[in-house]
Structures are given as C-alpha cells and as structure tokens.
Amino acid sequence: MRWMFGTILAASTAVTPLMAQDHSKMDHSAHQMPAAEEAEPEVDHDKINHDQMDHGTMDHSSHQPAKPQASTPNTETGRIRAADAIWGAEAMRPSREALYAEHGNMQIFWFQGDRFEYRAREGEDGYLWDVQGYYGGDIHKFWFKSEGEGSFxxxxxxxxxxxxxSRAIAPFFDLQAGIRQDLTGPTRTHAAIGVQGLVPYMFEVDAAAFLSNKGDITVRIEAEYDQRITQELILQPRAEVNLSAQDIPELGIGSGIDNLELGLRLRYQIIPEFAPYIGIEQEWKLGGSRDFARLAGEDPSVTNFxxxxxxxF
Incomplete structure (x- = not known):
C-alpha cells in the first residue's frame, strides 16, 4: 500500500508544473487561421469634400446600364407586311386580300321598319308603314324608302x-339623290335630292326636295329623337313638315306649309332588333291644304292613337 501511494504521489507531482503554465504569456499568433481576404477600409462619405472634386473629368460610362438595342424597322414593307419576311409575300397574299374584303369598305345590307302601325282615330281606323334600308359600304350606298297610309x-x-x-359627306351624314315614284292618286315621278343623318344632340334628320315631272316642287323634313328612359324603354318624339312651292289642286296641296305632324311614341325594346310601341300623333293641314281638305269634306286636324x-335586320 505504501508503495502504491508513493507511486501516485510521484506522478501527480510531475504533472502539476506543466498544467500550471501561464497561458497569457504564450504566443498564439502561430495558431491563428489566415484571413481569406483583407477587408477594404470603410469610407465615410460624409467627410468627402465634393466641392474640390472635378466631376466633369470623371468617366461615368462604366456606371451606366447598357441600353437595349432597338430593332431596325422595315422601312420597305412596314408592319402591314412584316409577315412577308417570314412566310413570304405569296403565302401571305390570300390572308391580306381576305382582310381587305372583310374590314375594308365591307358591303352591308340593312333594312328597318321605322313605323309599322295601326291607327285608332275618329271615323275609320287606319294604318301606316314607313320602311327604309340600304346596301353598300362606308362611302357609297344604294338607299330605298317606302311609306304610305290609308283607312281600313x-x-x-x-x-x-x-x-x-347615297354618298357620305361627313361622319354620320349622307347626301342622297335619286327618284321618287308615287303609287296612288294622280301618279307622279319626282327627282329627289336631300340629306340624311345624325345631327348634334343625336337627332335623326331626313330632309329632301322633290321636283315632279309636272314641274311641282315640294319639300319634306323629318326629325326624331330617341330618349332612353331605361335600357329597354325608349321615348321618341317625332316631327314632320311638308311644304310646297305652289298649289297642286289635284293632290289637295296648297302653297306654303302643306301639313304638320307631331308625334310621341313609347317603345319597349325586347331585343335590339324588335321593339313594339304605343303613342299618339297629331296631324294638321295648314294654309291652302286646309281649305282643300274642307272642300273635300275632310277634317284638317286628326288625332291618331x-x-x-x-x-x-
């Protein structure tokens, strides 16, 4: 036991001087890892005197972003023929011709029954039609019109x-010239010239002058306006005046204002192409026409419901 205790004591005495070394005096620099890269010194921009710097001599080109290169336009063909460079002019010709046919001066047929109505009034009830339409393009059209009335x-x-x-002379306005043929009474053929279109404030106007084969000159002016109350309900005031340059006794027309019509119609647009309506219209024969009407036993003032x-379509 004495031997064993002495051995342990000797060993502890030998280790103690090594563990008791002062690490503060040791040089650890040899054990430090080398830095990957020396950091740049930090610049304090607040302490830089910009007044003493000559910015005019500085090269800023390296700091500007690169400009995208603009594609060179094809000055010979333009955008409308840009596809020719890829597919070829011969391959693109059918498509270009189809585009012109469908979107350039396209021919359109349009027909409208503006008034197609039953008229309840004192005496015999009556009827009236007023239809028109055209066929043509944006500039040139063929117009046809027909109207008439009677009693059952x-x-x-x-x-x-x-x-x-018809030829367009302004946006939404056409100059019209042609013939008018009367189908009842002493039949007459008239040369016609007039204008039709949409004037400011959305009034539709149709005005024409007529020269008959008998030398009679008459004028007709119609105007109407659509006042939309709701998307489907539309109120339409309408006015028409007929004038004559001379008396035409065989037609019961006097010189000056022949007759005046004022009407008000309320229609319900079930679909844009179809709209039933109700309304009232007042007719007056004036001047010499009023005298002709009285001589024929007719009332010069008529109210139509x-x-x-x-x-x-």
Missing part, C-alpha cells in the same frame, strides 16, 4: 317608293 275598307290614300344613290312595332 278604303283604297290606299298615299303610297310612294324612292330609289336613291297608334300601336305598332319597330324592327330591323
């Missing part, structure tokens, strides 16, 4: 057809 159980009082060449439809 009696011959048609007035009926006419018009065939007109109307029921009809307006349609187009």
């Amino acid at each position: 159980g009696e011959p048609i009082e007035d009926a006419e057809v018009q065939a007109l060449y 109307v029921v009809g439809m307006r349609f187009w």
Whole structure:
C-alpha cells in the first residue's frame, strides 16, 4: 500500500508544473487561421469634400446600364407586311386580300321598319308603314324608302317608293339623290335630292326636295329623337313638315306649309332588333291644304292613337 501511494504521489507531482503554465504569456499568433481576404477600409462619405472634386473629368460610362438595342424597322414593307419576311409575300397574299374584303369598305345590307302601325282615330281606323334600308359600304350606298297610309275598307290614300344613290359627306351624314315614284292618286315621278343623318344632340334628320315631272316642287323634313328612359324603354318624339312651292289642286296641296305632324311614341325594346310601341300623333293641314281638305269634306286636324312595332335586320 505504501508503495502504491508513493507511486501516485510521484506522478501527480510531475504533472502539476506543466498544467500550471501561464497561458497569457504564450504566443498564439502561430495558431491563428489566415484571413481569406483583407477587408477594404470603410469610407465615410460624409467627410468627402465634393466641392474640390472635378466631376466633369470623371468617366461615368462604366456606371451606366447598357441600353437595349432597338430593332431596325422595315422601312420597305412596314408592319402591314412584316409577315412577308417570314412566310413570304405569296403565302401571305390570300390572308391580306381576305382582310381587305372583310374590314375594308365591307358591303352591308340593312333594312328597318321605322313605323309599322295601326291607327285608332275618329271615323275609320287606319294604318301606316314607313320602311327604309340600304346596301353598300362606308362611302357609297344604294338607299330605298317606302311609306304610305290609308283607312281600313278604303283604297290606299298615299303610297310612294324612292330609289336613291347615297354618298357620305361627313361622319354620320349622307347626301342622297335619286327618284321618287308615287303609287296612288294622280301618279307622279319626282327627282329627289336631300340629306340624311345624325345631327348634334343625336337627332335623326331626313330632309329632301322633290321636283315632279309636272314641274311641282315640294319639300319634306323629318326629325326624331330617341330618349332612353331605361335600357329597354325608349321615348321618341317625332316631327314632320311638308311644304310646297305652289298649289297642286289635284293632290289637295296648297302653297306654303302643306301639313304638320307631331308625334310621341313609347317603345319597349325586347331585343335590339324588335321593339313594339304605343303613342299618339297629331296631324294638321295648314294654309291652302286646309281649305282643300274642307272642300273635300275632310277634317284638317286628326288625332291618331297608334300601336305598332319597330324592327330591323
């Protein structure tokens, strides 16, 4: 036991001087890992005197972002023929011709029944039609018009057809010229010239002058306006005046203002192409025409309560 205790004591005495070394005096620099890269010194921009710097001599080109290169336009063909460079002019010709045919001066047929109505009034009830349409493009059109009226159980009082060449002279306005043929009474053929279109404030106007084969000159002016109350309900005031340069006794027309019509129609647009309506219209014969009407036993003032439809396709 003494031997074992002495051995342990000797060993502890030998280790103690090594563990008791002062590490503060040791040089650890040899054991430090080398830095990967020396850091740049931090620049304090607040202490830089910019007044003493000559910015004009500095090269800023390296700090500017690169500009994208603009594609060179094809000055010979332009965008409308840009596909030719890829597919070839011959391959693109059918598509280009189809584009012109479908979107350039496309020919359109349009027909509208503006007034197609039953008229309840004192005495014999009557009827009236007023239809028109055209075929053509944006500039040139062929217009046709027809209107007439009468009383049930009696011959048609007035009926006419018009065939007109129409040319656009302003946005939404056409100049029209052609012929008008009367189909009732002492039949007459008229040369017609007029204008039709949409004037400011959305009034639709149709004005024409007529020269008959008998030398009579008459003028007709119509105007109407659509006042939308709701998306489907539309109120339409309408006015028409007819004038004559001379008396035409065989037609019951006096010089000056022949007759005046004022109407108000309320229509319900079930679909844009079809709209039934109800309304009222007042007619007056004036001047010499009033005298002719009285001589014929007719009332120069007539009130019509109307029921009809307006349609187009």
